[in-house]
Amino acid sequence: MRGIVLIGMILLGFSQPVKASDDSLSRIKEKGVLVMGTSPDYPPYEFLATQNGQEQIVGMDVEIGKKIARDLGVKLKIEKMDFDSLLVGLETGKIDMVISGMNPSPERKKSVDFSNVYYHAVQDIIINKADSKIYHNKEDFKGKTVGAQTGSLQQDLIKAQMTDSSGRYLTKITDLILALKSHKVEGIVVESAVASAYAKNDPAITYIKGGFTGGSDQKGSAIAFPKNSKSLVDAANKSLNEIDKKNLVDDYLSDAGKLMAGNTKNNTMLHYWSYFAKGLGYTLLISAISAVFGVLIGMLLALMRLGRNKVLHDLAVAYIEFIRGSPLMVQIMFVYFGLGLLVNIPALLAGIIAVSLNSAAYVAEIIRAGITSIPVGQTEAARSLGLSQKQTMLSVIMPQALKNIWPSLGNEFISLIKESSIVSIIGVTDLIYELRAVQTATYKGVAPILVAMVLYFVVTFGLSKFLLHFERKMKHDA
Numbered sequence: 001m002r003g004i005v006l007i008g009m010i011l012l013g014f015s016q017p018v019k020a021s022d023d024s025l026s027r028i029k030e031k032g033v034l035v036m037g038t039s040p041d042y043p044p045y046e047f048l049a050t051q052n053g054q055e056q057i058v059g060m061d062v063e064i065g066k067k068i069a070r071d072l073g074v075k076l077k078i079e080k081m082d083f084d085s086l087l088v089g090l091e092t093g094k095i096d097m098v099i100s101g102m103n104p105s106p107e108r109k110k111s112v113d114f115s116n117v118y119y120h121a122v123q124d125i126i127i128n129k130a131d132s133k134i135y136h137n138k139e140d141f142k143g144k145t146v147g148a149q150t151g152s153l154q155q156d157l158i159k160a161q162m163t164d165s166s167g168r169y170l171t172k173i174t175d176l177i178l179a180l181k182s183h184k185v186e187g188i189v190v191e192s193a194v195a196s197a198y199a200k201n202d203p204a205i206t207y208i209k210g211g212f213t214g215g216s217d218q219k220g221s222a223i224a225f226p227k228n229s230k231s232l233v234d235a236a237n238k239s240l241n242e243i244d245k246k247n248l249v250d251d252y253l254s255d256a257g258k259l260m261a262g263n264t265k266n267n268t269m270l271h272y273w274s275y276f277a278k279g280l281g282y283t284l285l286i287s288a289i290s291a292v293f294g295v296l297i298g299m300l301l302a303l304m305r306l307g308r309n310k311v312l313h314d315l316a317v318a319y320i321e322f323i324r325g326s327p328l329m330v331q332i333m334f335v336y337f338g339l340g341l342l343v344n345i346p347a348l349l350a351g352i353i354a355v356s357l358n359s360a361a362y363v364a365e366i367i368r369a370g371i372t373s374i375p376v377g378q379t380e381a382a383r384s385l386g387l388s389q390k391q392t393m394l395s396v397i398m399p400q401a402l403k404n405i406w407p408s409l410g411n412e413f414i415s416l417i418k419e420s421s422i423v424s425i426i427g428v429t430d431l432i433y434e435l436r437a438v439q440t441a442t443y444k445g446v447a448p449i450l451v452a453m454v455l456y457f458v459v460t461f462g463l464s465k466f467l468l469h470f471e472r473k474m475k476h477d478a
Contacts, residue, residue: 103222
């Protein structure tokens with residue numbers, strides 16, 4: 001997670017200067033779309049449910065977003081991403097507002113504007129039902145490990161008011177629930193509505209009152225907007241005032257509860273086959289396109305590095321070393337958010353670009369190693385027969401090099417399928433994203449993981465057998 005924080009700090013340095021006039025509201029009305037960012041793993045605030053055969057993001061926060069969009073006379077578009085990426089998305093212009101059970105802490109107010117608080121909640125602690133006789137309040141967790149969502153108010157509360165406890169912070173609530181059940185943590189600090197939602201739908205867990213003190217416990221949830229967006233904030237506050245007067249939040253929570261109950265009526269993995277099928281489809285699409293462009297760009301980089309042009313050689317070396325020396329997660333974040341300051345790149349395309357560029361650096365080294373493994377005499381013999389340098393490379397060197405590097409290329413393609421799973425951090429609905437969606441919908445932690453593991457194995461095992469077939473054929477033809 002340090003990589004995400006770092007890239008967020010870097011991106012802030014690229015932020016556009018603040019405009020003298022506030023055109024935030026007029027800009028939204030002009031484009032006719034209000035983009036809401038959320039992390040749909042926090043029922044009943046926001047979560048995934050199947051409606052009319054389609055996977056939809058639903059919950060109290062979504063209904064609030066719809067209300068604001070209707071009042072503004074625009075359409076609502078929802079962008080999903082990890083919770084700790086939401087403010088980076090807001091500050092880089094990927095989204096117009098964040099509605100995701102976010103608390104308006106003083107630290108966040110330094111970089112974004114907040115609406116009025118639309119929902120006040122106290123903090124509870126989710127525990128395993130088998131431990132209900134052990135834990136009664138936060139004081140009972142001395143010397144124990146307690147979990148919370150990364151970058152959340154609950155994380156701050158653990159650090160400030162549970163100083164005798166160890167904290168473990170994860171991005172997804174579903175991962176925290178799994179950590180609780182496997183006794184990696186003994187409790188999870190969440191808002192009361194979330195604690196109640198999970199306890200009602202999972203008989204293995206329950207919750208206790210947190211007993212946290214101070215004003216920070218009562219801040220509640222508010223909507224985040226880009227800094228200096230007063231006109232847009234004022235418009236949102238008008239909608240929130242109407243929601244408050246009509247007590248619509250209770251209606252939204254009731255509707256969310258019904259959808260959650262519908263999710264668990266049939267929570268077998270077979271019932272959610274369409275989620276896994278969709279995720280697998282996106283994983284294969286990203287992997288296939290990235291493999292093609294990775295090979296093409298990698299070939300170009302390898303030739304540049306082997307060439308006599310010093311400038312091209314140095315550029316290729318610098319690119320390869322830089323890409324190989326930085327995490328793929330940071331590269332994906334930079335393409336999606338960093339380049340997004342200049343061009344609005346959709347999440348799927350950003351994922352494909354980042355994975356392709358990352359793969360190209362490794363493929364380039366594989367191809368370079370294959371080319372240099374061919375004896376120099378092969379080149380000299382081809383040139384003596386009158387072949388040009390290009391003809392020698394394409395007709396003599398590369399066919400032999402391909403036989404040598406085929407196993408390494410195959411390993412890279414297989415790794416690509418598994419490594420592409422990181423694109424889920426920017427909301428791409430690949431297999432890992434859908435795995436988490438099923439976890440949220442069914443309140444089951446291990447079963448969706450097992451299904452995803454089997455699907456990854458089937459795909460990678462099938463690909464390895466396919467590649468082995470061609471490897472044997474090459475040896476036979478030789």
